[in-house]
Amino acid sequence: MKIGTIELGEQPLFLAPMEDVTDPSFRFICKEFGADMMYTEFISSDGLIRDGHKSVEKLNIYDYERPIGIQIYGHIIESMVEAAKIAEEAGPELVDINFGCPVRKIAGRGAGSGMMRTPDLMVEMTRQIVEAVKLPVTVKTRLGYDDSMKNIVELAERLQDVGIQALTIHGRTRAQMYTGEADWTLIGEVKNNPRIHIPIIGNGDVASPEKAKEMFDRYGVDAIMVGRATYGRPWIFKEIKHYLQTGELMLPPSVPERVEIAKRHLKKSVEIKGDRTGILEMRRHLSSYFKGLPNFKETRMKLVTLNDVEELFAVLNSITERWGDNTDILKELYNSPLNGKS
Incomplete structure (x- = not known):
């Protein structure tokens, strides 16, 4: 699998960006255990353009993390474009746009997964960011805003058409937050859409090697992103890879x-x-x-x-x-x- 010119191998495993969890020290440990692609914690576009200390500090990346993406979020196009340029200058391999965060203070003002209520704005923001930077631009999003607005199949085509080079889909709506079971059906539908040619990364409820294999086999995704299951268990990447290669489960660390x-x-x-x-x-x-x-x-x-x-x-x-x-x-x-x- 490749994102732009970034070669990630077959069935790569991604570490999901998680606020206050996936800082550089945790990414260091996850890389030790085989994470193929990682991201910074998401960074506020407003914080970046205002030179906020907490936001700017999150731009710090290290050679041991590569390849790595910097993820940004916001609801104003101009701020997001400027933030993408700042992120690019920090030297990652790609810039990722967060259209997936369901937290009320983010989504409530139209950022994160709140952007899924305004798909035209979402696509236009993405188009302008793609045109503003030279690095590959990717997107992380959800199935839709709620059950009445599961628009990811259409959105995936539109986002691809404006130039993103990979799409990560979390198998829940914004309204679900992190409750209920992740539904990978629409993720598979996006992946198997003959119009889609960019890599599709599946995310949601991958908490075991068996589940990872099932998601690869059943839905054909190009990669899997692991989030909450890494918390207190960064070795899950090694466990998954071992199982994919051998069909055998590893004992956990003593x-x-x-x-x-x-x-x-x-x-x-x-x-x-x-x-x-x-x-x-x-x-x-x-x-x-x-x-x-x-x-x-x-x-x-x-x-x-x-x-x-x-x-x-x-x-x-x-x-x-x-x-x-x-x-x-x-x-x-x-x-x-x-x-x-x-």
Whole structure:
């Protein structure tokens, strides 16, 4: 599969951009486990053109992440065009437009998936961004705004016609948010439309290797984007690839292996953002690596309250000492919902 001149191989796996989750340190870990394509957290076009610190900071990308796209969102064409130019200057491989975020404060003002209520504006914005930058432009969107407006099949053709070079479709409407089961039927319809020649990336509820294979086989998508299933489980990319290649499921990382992953993640977070911010932003990840461990409440509280790097490393080491030799725990982790077993 290729996006423009970006070669991504056969059946590539994408890491979905997730606000406050997929920062550079998490992307570092996901890349280790085989993510083929990643994106920055989505960036406000207004924040970029006003030189807002939080928005500009998200432009920081690193060689270990490549290929990577910078994702932008907004509801005003002129601001989005200017933001796309700024994003291009940061040196990614592509610029991605977020037409998929369902959060009220975004969609409510017409950005993200709110744009699906105004398809003409959505297409015109995309056209102007494609013309304004030299990099490939891609789009991430949903099936439609609600059940009465599932317009993705028509929109896919129109977006392709104005020059996008790949389309990611999340199998829910904006109204669904993240509830209910993702419906891949329309994703498959877009992919199998004879008029569509750009890559189609499917997204939604891929939480196990078996599910990934099913989506590739049943709907013929060119790639799969994995989002919430990576949270506390970045090794899912390795699990999926192993299953696609061999048809066999891998055992999940043991407790000592998870501890080492958490250490690398913490070290990278502090390296990039400094001790204070690096630790604060790791709290949401640290306890997630160890979901399913019995009698873990006291240790979890330490992981989400300590402010010293060395103390956190000591707590992580204590996890190996206390839970690392229990083979029954590994069986429990293997059969946990985190590994798509129930």
